[in-house]
Amino acid sequence: MVGVVAAVVAGSVTGWSRFEDARAAEDSGSWFAGYVDATATPFYAFERPQTEEGGSVVLSFVVADPESPCEPSWGAAYSFDEAESTMDLDRRIARLLQSGGEVAVSFGGLLNDELATSCTDVNDLKDAYASVVERYNLTTIDLDIEGENLLDTAAGERRAEAIALLQEERLAADEALNVWLTLPVAPTGLTEPGTTAVTQMLDGGVDLAGVNIMTMDFGESRPTSMSMLEASIAAAEATHSQLSTLYSRADLPLGPQALWTKLGLTPMIGQNDVVSEVFSLDHAAGLNAFAVEKGIGRMSMWSLNRDATCSDNYADVTVVSVGCSGIDQDGQSFAQILGQEFEGTSETISTTSASPEPTPELVEDNPETSPYPIWSEDATYVAEQRVVWNGNVYVAKWWNEDSTPDNPVLQADETPWTLIGPVLPGERPVAAPTVPAGTVDEWDPEEVYESGDLVKLDNHVFECKWWSQGDSPEAALQGSAGSPWDRLTNDDVLKLLEGLEDGSSSESTPSATPTPTATRSESP
Known part of the structure; x- marks a missing residue:
């Protein structure tokens, strides 16, 4: 009787875990907001959205003032007061909010020092972030960490500590602060500095709303046979797997559906900085369909400034423009396509990190039906050798022994196995x-x-x-x-x-x- 009761309890726990995981996804309120390059000239009129989907924006980028390392500035060019007097920035933000839009602010970017890179005192750094949040009455911030800023691990630790302190202060004042971490990505997922940045945030006590990946400028990491849509989807799936490992290692396990809500996707529309990479309108439609199906928490794009066909006098569209996409959009808008069915706001994303992890269903591998040998810890394997493990077929990348095929890893080169796919019904041993x-x-x-x-x-x-x-x-x-x-x-x-x-x-x-x-x- 004890065994029966235990089985019932275990089944109930598993069922409840899956319910909680599904509910987390349903309650996520997935949202769309395009990035706006706030300091690019001519200044983009984000306060007058061209589409309904363009009604919420992520203004970019707040960075360290070159003359004062703990002082935030817009693009290292304008103090906040200068941005108000020169760009009417505060007034334009107020106008967008009056019309029902939402404004988030992004820190960092590729070209300048993110505040944590130059401001070495954690309390001063926290105050710098707080000054931005208070100036623009923000509920959501975006930390776009790339380039040299991403490689600076000491800055990463300071950033995590300062943001955690700021969240504590806001929570004590009953004012939540949603924090998104935006990182570069390859089709194989986050780079090692990227996974380090996520780890620093989680270990530092930051309650991440999610991790937003820049599905753009893949360069040599993208096989020439892989389209930009395929590369973006591969990057999303790989990052989803990495986040599962990272949250588990931080003792904050999440179910697979809840993890999708912790993921954001940001393509660079049209012509990318890499000449051979062009993200088309069809790619946008495909990425939106994938994101909606998976329950992705956030969709964005770089940038709303560029969401238009270039004029005839822009001769070389392979050179990236700050004011147009470089492709003929035929009157269509990337924002409309990417933002379809993303009807929530950033404030509706739950920032509670931990939820029960559903117990995976165990698959019993049968040597009489498995197309390849069942993996064994006592065997050695060579490159191109195939095995079956937990209902899936794996192929060895190099000689190995005692390396479990489905061992969760952060980078593809950490495992000697490549997942091919599931064992199909009716298969028999090769x-x-x-x-x-x-x-x-x-x-x-x-x-x-x-x-x-x-x-x-x-x-x-x-x-x-x-x-x-x-x-x-x-x-x-x-x-x-x-x-x-x-x-x-x-x-x-x-x-x-x-x-x-x-x-x-x-x-x-x-x-x-x-x-x-x-x-x-x-x-x-």
Whole structure:
């Protein structure tokens, strides 16, 4: 009876966890706000939105004053009073708010020092952030950390401590402050400095509203065969996985649906800084569909200033303009496309970090139905070898042993495995060739081998590349280029055995019969 009760309780906990996870996603109030380059000339009239979706903005960028490291400025060019007198910034913000819009402010960017980089006193830094929040009566701020600012880990620690202190002050005054961390990304996810920045925030006690990734300027990290839409989706999925690991490590576990609400996407519309990268209107529609399906918490774009077709006198559209997208938009708006169905506001995003983590359903791998061998901690694997683990197929990137295929990692190069996809219904084991006894001799450390000689070791067949004695083929399994042995693939072994059959009678040469293997295999 105790076991039955325990099972019922466990099932109830799992069910409640999933309910909480789903509710977190439903209550998220996903929101859209385009970035506005506030100091770019001519000044963009954000106070007069061109579309309904452009009614909320993220004004950019507040950075350190070059002459006063703890003094915030707009783009290192205007003090706040100068921004008011020169750009009418305060008045224009008030007008947008009167019309029902929302304003957030972004700190940092690529070109100047973010406040934490130059202001080394944590209390002064906290006061600097607070002065911006109070001046513009903000409920949401965005920390755009990239370039040299992202590489400065000491600044990252100061930033986290100062923001945590500011959130505590605001909370004590019953005035919540939503904090988004905006970071560069590759199709494989956040870079190592990016994951460090998230860790610093969580470990420093910052209650992150979410992590916003800049799906733009991928450069060499994007394969040429991958479109900008595909790269953006890959980056989102990889970052989602990284955030799961980061929040778990910080003892703030989140369910998968709640994690999507902690993610923001910001493409650079039209022509990117990398000439070969163009984010089209179709890409925008595809990214919006993906974001809506997943329940992404925030959608943005760089920038509202650029959401227009360039005029005829802008000759070279491959050179990025601050005032147009570089593509023919045919009267359409990126903001309208990206912002569809994002009807919440930044204030509706829950900043509570922890929620119950749903217990994943365990998949029992069956060697009789799995297309490849079940992964074993006692086996060694080589590049291109495939295994099945927890209902999924993985392929080895390099020689490895005792490395669990689904071990959560932050960077793709931390694991020797690549996830291919799930085991499909109706699949059966892939046949691996068995080398009959007497066909190929076992490797002998005392034997002298010449180029072209064949040996067998641990059911693998090897071909000698040059004169060898005492050099174990095991080194070839581990990927050593200096090994005198090449391991033959399954296809090579089958061709070898077929050749032996063709060259001798079936009575004198045993036939090669492909049989399922439960230890090692590779793609056929």
